[in-house]
Amino acid sequence: MVTTQAETALWDSPYRADCPTRRILDRIGDRWTVLIVVSLWDGTARFSELRRRIEGISQKMLTQTLRGLERDGLVQRTVHTEVPIRVEYTLTEAGRTLCEPLRALQEWAVAHLGDVSASQEAYDRADRPSPDFTDRDRNPATA
């Protein structure tokens, strides 16, 4: 895919709306995609099992996200036409490769959550010129 140089393609184009990074980001940028992919890391899982694992995800979102992942070729869906129907989901090879950067991100999260939380508290404690967000607020409890 890279025409000129790897470096350039990687760091110059991302700011344009039609670049690969943007497209992928839009796909995996939702709340559930990453969680699902990561939770499929250790193997196959059934629909209801995923639903229990992810915790907080609705049936609609789980279905929707899984469909998206299947469409992207990151997850394989296998239907077992038995008495109570059984559907299993597995990561494809591509899906498995995606897990690596995702794990890196996860490790970062675990390693830096403390700092982030501390920074947030410090930020919120400081009296800022106009801390009164009216529109879209990150911490509604403060008001």
Place this chain on the structure above:
Amino acid sequence: MVTTQAETALWDSPYRADCPTRRILDRIGDRWTVLIVVSLWDGTARFSELRRRIEGISQKMLTQTLRGLERDGLVQRTVHTEVPIRVEYTLTEAGRTLCEPLRALQEWAVAHLGDVSASQEAYDRADRPSPDFTDRDRNPATA
């Protein structure tokens, strides 16, 4: 809240709503955070410069996202009270460390976009039981 082993903590807790991963994911999971962090990789940038670089981002979203990043301690905001006011944004150390996993993700995106696109087209071409999405559609043009 798994206290046994690091490995376990990394892979067992993410499915609970209050885990670090979820929290970080919710923060960087929006469309702009990652783009901004990445675009600050090579150094300091002014507000308007970021706005031009990111392309497509509104002033509101840029401000909002930058505030969030500042609050998280990932970006440092410096105001130069000059005639035309000048504000510069730089990654903090934490922000810079976040760039690494983000770069990995970006590289994955560049490397796999072709496969993903191909998979999507194949998926869309296949006649599925009921491909008629009514609610939330990924490709409105198909209808």
Place this chain on the structure above:
DNA sequence: CGGGATCCAAGCAGATACTG
């Protein structure tokens, strides 16, 4: 069990107007 379809609330995000 594993969804599909529909309704509806909340949040996200754009456009606009105004300020120091």
Place this chain on the structure above:
DNA sequence: CAGTATCTGCTTGGATCCCG
């Protein structure tokens, strides 16, 4: 220049009902 404030539309996502 670098925002803030507000109104508003669109999207996201949850709840619910139903079906094979």
